[in-house]
Amino acid sequence: MPTHVEGTVLRGPDFDPVEGRVVVEDGRIADVEETTTDSTDIVCPAFVNAHTHIGDSIAKEAGGGLSLEELVAPPDGLKHRLLRAADPDELIEGMRRSLSFMQAGGTAACIEFREGGVDGVRHIERAADGLAIDPVVLGRETVEAMHASDGFGASGANDATFDAEREETREAGKLFGIHAGEVDDSDIGPALDLDPDFLVHLVHADADHLDRIAEMEIPAAVCPRSNLVTDVGLPPVEDLLDHTDVALGTDNVMLNSPSMFREMEFTAKLYDVTAREVLGMATRAGADVAGLNCGLIEEGRDAKLLVLDGDSDNLAGAQDVVRAVVRRAGVSDVKDVALESAD
Structure with missing residues (x-):
């Protein structure tokens, strides 16, 4: 009926x-x-939240005043130390509460870069059990986590080559995303060499990077509030929109509420973009990156x-x-x- x-x-x-x-x-x-x-x-x-790290839900507003590297860089950033020390049930409950908050705020899905290998993938599966929100989970750290999830979420091309992980992800027909250009521009070219399905951040993308992104038709996920909090700069959203498809994400729950309303308002008021462009970033663009209908x-x-x-x-x-x-x-x-x- x-x-x-x-x-x-x-x-x-x-x-x-x-x-x-x-x-x-x-x-x-x-x-x-x-x-x-x-x-x-x-x-x-x-909404489709195009970039999240919700394992951080156990450490909201921890690490005030720390640099990005001190906060989240693997393996010894504050976030990773807290994740290793946390009880699995505590992690799962924290993630479930963040997923429930996102669902109540109209988010249908998120693209989650999931720490913790295969165990981390299993934890978010348990956290999402019975909820209507659909986390698209990209395992990190190991190819086993990729095979156990919806793809691979790479930390950045300066952390490792990721050639083998990229090839195995491609052979598995799964999604490969990578952080690039968050702190500086040194990892954008190597990230593009991997021919990823999408790039995250691109705060420091220059004209040559943008032309290459356009030629390769690689979409971007941007997280302006997170970039502001970590003091790395702001993504060139207007230029990115001129070159490729751009989706909107909220990044680490440690730093930001996973509210797409807040991310949209911030983006709309900070940049010279239309409300329709921002709404498209928060809905259609993220769905396209994730392969959702x-x-x-x-x-x-x-x-x-x-x-x-x-x-x-x-x-x-x-x-x-x-x-x-x-x-x-x-x-x-x-x-x-x-x-x-x-x-």
Whole structure:
């Protein structure tokens, strides 16, 4: 039996606001119908958080004043010492709470760079059990973790060559992502030599890097709030958007709340980009990187929807619905999160 979600629907790749309803059948969007409705709800595609490290959930706001290397560099950054010392059940509970928070805030999936080898992969699987959010898990440190997960998430080309890991990941037909250009530009070229499926950060990408990224058609995941907190600079989002597909992530839970609302607002107000571009970064672009059939409200997509209360005290009176969703909306405006998938 089809179900309907009514309100102002942000339809298609341009997020055109139309009055009507989304028709859902067997977990998939069957139609988007323009029709008169009494609903003041705003129906958006659910978010895809394109870069997370949620194992850090046990250490929120730890390490104030430390450099990026002191905080997270393997193997002896503060984060890695805390992860090694933590009880597995504590890690799992922390990750589950972060996943639950993301789900309640309208996130359908995240691309998780998962520390801890195969055990780390198993921990996040346990953390996500029974939740509707879908972590796309990229194992780290070993090829065994890659085979146990959805792919491989490399720390950076200055840490190791990753040639063997890249080749095994390619042979397995899985996703390969790598950090690049976070501290400086020295690891961007070597990362590109690996022909990754996507790059993370690119704070220090220059014109030559951008041209090569465009030629190779490699998407990027950017995390502006994290880069600001760690004082490494800010990614050139406008230039990246001119050269490739750009997705939005929240990075380490240790440093930032995994809220896509906060990441969107920060990005929209910091850069000369449109609200539609930012919403696309938070939804469709991340879904494309992860190979998921969501991120847009259009026929044939999985019905992963975020419903906002357009009559909340925060959103009532908005003259530009898309701009209000990106720059103003928050978790308190969420009325429903429907994360259905086709069978």
